[in-house]
Amino acid sequence: MSVTTSSAPSKDQIKRWRRYLADEIAEGQLYQELATRKTGEERQILLGLAEAEKRHQLHWRTLLGDHAEPMPRPSFYRTLLRWLAKIFGSVFVLALAQRAESDTPYVKETDATRRMAADEAIHEEVIRGLAARERERLSGNFRAAIFGANDGLVSNLALVLGIGATGVSQSIVLFSGIAGLLAGAMSMAAGEFVSVRSQDELLDAAKPTQVTLTAARHVDLNENELFLVYKARGMSDEDARHRALERIGVFNCDCNPTLSLDPAEEHVDEAESRDNARGAAISSFLFFSAGAIIPVLPYIFGLNGLPAIIWATVLVGLALLVTGGIVGVLSGASPFSRALRQLAIGWGAAAVTYILGLLFGTVLG
Template identity: 35%
Template sequence: MRHLERHRTQRVGWLRAAVLGANDGIVSTASLILGVAAAGATSANILVAGVAGLVAGAMSMAAGEYVSVSSQADTEHADLERERSELAAFPEHEHAELAAIYVRRGLDAELAAKVATQLTAHDALGAHGRDELGISDTLAARPVQAALASAATFSLGAVLPLLVVMLLPVSALMWAVSASSLVFLALLGSLAARVGGASVMTAAARVTFWGALAMALTAGVGALFGVSA
């Protein structure tokens, strides 16, 4: 019976995009709501601002993630094409280079040469991409996946403070949005840490601190301009 292992590194790509999207959705939307509320806006205006922030933020996250990861994918593709050319032009040099990598990892020279020979015969470009360039199918850049994950999780995160706006009166929004958003952020940090195998307390404290700082600064700016108006 074949034993299949699943490692946490297989989750790195989508987990990073998902956590970043949800975190930004909560922080940016909650901060926007607090800033507008602190300026003295009505409940309807606050809701409109929050929804606009959700749509704009989701599109911005998707576009930014797609462009960023596409650039990474382009770089990986260019490196692999260069490696393909070098394999065709200088096979002996590339074989020696691959064997040297295995020697540095602990194999003796004879075994390293045999391993390099067998891997080259099986999939030369794959071996060099993985062991020389650090490019593998598991960690390869996937622009569309990253963009969709960022947009979806941003929207999910942004909906949470918007629900508070829809359920509570304006007089209660400042404290309710702040407190609920910090709870959401702590839960998000804990979930991400658990999935990624990191410290739950550290991750929760980190996202909560920066979320609180962002909301406090935005509320301060809203209150300042509200008073000035």
């Protein structure tokens, strides 16, 4: 159902409708851009969204009539989304598109239909689902990189400011910062390596083995523990008994196969596990180092005292805004609020160590 006006539209209405039309066109083009980078089901979903946007375009074109031309320009935000879609076509764009759909003005817009407002709410959920798929595809190395860089920024800024506040020489602060960089990066790398390897080993230890296939032909038909094997894996008494008899060769069981190992099932081998752990460790080392070097830069370039502290704080603040914004986009939250939160946490930790450094410097002085 479309909305009709009983009189000629006002200048304010024409301006507002043209903006809506431009944004609907931009959103449709965004979904088409994303669809070119997808295949199968995801491509069809995005093309379906693009088609739905055409219905909304038609609504505003009908209301505007001759005022629909020349073609209005979309908002900067929609233009930015389309540009990002051309370059990345990734989770970042989907997360931003999700926020764009959630900010629809149609809920309060009397010239829009209820169906249009409902469509936008549904579109948000569709994009949320697609973005969730993309988030799941993010590698552990990428997450380790983001959080490794953030840890390097905060920990080494706190160290540098705490040491610098004591009034020691520029060379001592510089060497302390480099030592903190190396120690933190090695600790992050070692922890990531052990974490990934331990997880792989725990998962591998929990996997059932092929022993039931090799040992079954030698067990006693009446006194055997195969029944207990499948009970331990979670099967019911009946399923476990049938599966045990099948392994012995009495008959083929049609019981629940999900708790029985397929002989063709692939296992993560030792080399692959080592590669995963090594990749996560290297990623953590490099990105922690990249973050930790930033507060040291002013001292590397010869600054000392308060100017060095100010420059280190500003540089780290900018980097924290970037990493916080990225985390916000990935989590589907507001990049701006997450960036400010990251900045507040980082500067807060640095402020505490700086005050402690001043106190120690006063006591030692």
